[in-house]
Amino acid sequence: MxxxxxxxxxxxxLALTGMAGNAMAQHAFEHISLNRNFSASNYCIYPDSTLMxxxxxxxxxxxxxxxxxxxxxxxxxxxxxxxxxxxxxxHTADSLGKLTAIGRQVLExxxxxxxxxxxxxxxLSELGKQQHRGIARRMMMRFPDVFNGKANIDxxxxxxxxxxxxxxxxxxxxxxxxxxxxxxxxxxxxxxYYMNHQDRLLRDSMMTHRAKQAYDAYSALREHNPRLxxxxxxxxxxxxxxxxxxxxxxxxxxxxLIQQNTRMSHMTSLIEMFTYEEIHQFWQKENAWWxxxxxxxxxxxxxxxxxxxxLLRQIISDADSCIWQKxxxxxxxxxxxxxxxxxxxxxxxxxxxxxxxxxxxxxERGWWACLVFPMASNIQFVFYRESPLDDDVLVKVLLxxxxxxxxxxxxxxxxxHWSDVRQYYLRKLDDYERQRxxxxxxxx
Numbered sequence: 001m002x003x004x005x006x007x008x009x010x011x012x013x014l015a016l017t018g019m020a021g022n023a024m025a026q027h028a029f030e031h032i033s034l035n036r037n038f039s040a041s042n043y044c045i046y047p048d049s050t051l052m053x054x055x056x057x058x059x060x061x062x063x064x065x066x067x068x069x070x071x072x073x074x075x076x077x078x079x080x081x082x083x084x085x086x087x088x089x090x091h092t093a094d095s096l097g098k099l100t101a102i103g104r105q106v107l108e109x110x111x112x113x114x115x116x117x118x119x120x121x122x123x124l125s126e127l128g129k130q131q132h133r134g135i136a137r138r139m140m141m142r143f144p145d146v147f148n149g150k151a152n153i154d155x156x157x158x159x160x161x162x163x164x165x166x167x168x169x170x171x172x173x174x175x176x177x178x179x180x181x182x183x184x185x186x187x188x189x190x191x192x193y194y195m196n197h198q199d200r201l202l203r204d205s206m207m208t209h210r211a212k213q214a215y216d217a218y219s220a221l222r223e224h225n226p227r228l229x230x231x232x233x234x235x236x237x238x239x240x241x242x243x244x245x246x247x248x249x250x251x252x253x254x255x256x257l258i259q260q261n262t263r264m265s266h267m268t269s270l271i272e273m274f275t276y277e278e279i280h281q282f283w284q285k286e287n288a289w290w291x292x293x294x295x296x297x298x299x300x301x302x303x304x305x306x307x308x309x310x311l312l313r314q315i316i317s318d319a320d321s322c323i324w325q326k327x328x329x330x331x332x333x334x335x336x337x338x339x340x341x342x343x344x345x346x347x348x349x350x351x352x353x354x355x356x357x358x359x360x361x362x363x364e365r366g367w368w369a370c371l372v373f374p375m376a377s378n379i380q381f382v383f384y385r386e387s388p389l390d391d392d393v394l395v396k397v398l399l400x401x402x403x404x405x406x407x408x409x410x411x412x413x414x415x416x417h418w419s420d421v422r423q424y425y426l427r428k429l430d431d432y433e434r435q436r437x438x439x440x441x442x443x444x
Contacts, residue, residue, distance in 0.1 A: 048401075052403070067318060072376070075124050087110045126263070198307075211299035215299075256273075297356070297357075299357055303432070347397075395415070408420055
């Protein structure tokens, strides 16, 4: 219990201080030593136990509109492939008598996990439903003015089933507190261009030759695990000649970590096979990969977060349309971590727009993807005003329900003047579009 409370305190400190220059930022290992599951990257469960009190708004200002984008809740593994790789390696070795007693126990646990997941690949788990009900209820309790009476709730989801069910779970939680809510729901291909935009040009430039070289060099020091292999296999020659120890180590740990999201969380002990140092190295590799692929890494040009330019424009456009209404209500959007992370980087929330060529800098600087996109992660834009006639609309951004910072000057932090926020991001998006168009013309 003491360790759990310390872990909560550490996470809360990070949430309060943001990323850049954070004195706590160099201690990812400390978090992992308190809770191995912290290393799970995008498999982390939602940290609803680390919420901090909200700063009261300036005098006279009251919340009246909320705009939101959230990831689906906890889920099962997307496909069987991630389990089949370690299972087939161990099953073949077992048939040849090459496994130790511990190795056979690992194989048995893998079989149980696969059996539990069969037919549920990528499905929202019960924990995922609970997460979204809880987030929705807390939103209502924190900002009751927005949800009074027959408040309008406009909810959209990507066309993926786990996102649709996450949306349904959130709305279920809201209706339980206020059955009068006026709810509209949608999950259409028509909105996918901003709900889950896939930019082929940016996607093809994720892992450039330069980025791959840097990532391979970074990973080479963190991917082997001879200690674990000696526990599993009884024949070193067979291990050396027949087993891809790097992939086996990787997929066994991934398998162990995702179970916190399913009902198998208390029925497997795979995670206990790994030392804290080994889990920390895995976390470092995953964090660096996400930084390159979806973050603002200079190794591939620093433009990957612009995959979410259409979403950010839509959020701004929707806000412009809603803030002049008397009772605009709430706009909810449900999607994926591959949207939440680059959106946070594009907006430079809590300093996550930090750019560097060095993967070694990320941990010390506090660029920890796991703080942005756990299961059910969300970004909430909460708008404040005195009345519908108030021209000075304020906005506060919450990352996973905690107050966040923006790279915009303000005299009332953590609140920002909407006019400043709107101007800053539209200018940033316009600059990118001009540069992209100019580059396209040069290529022609």
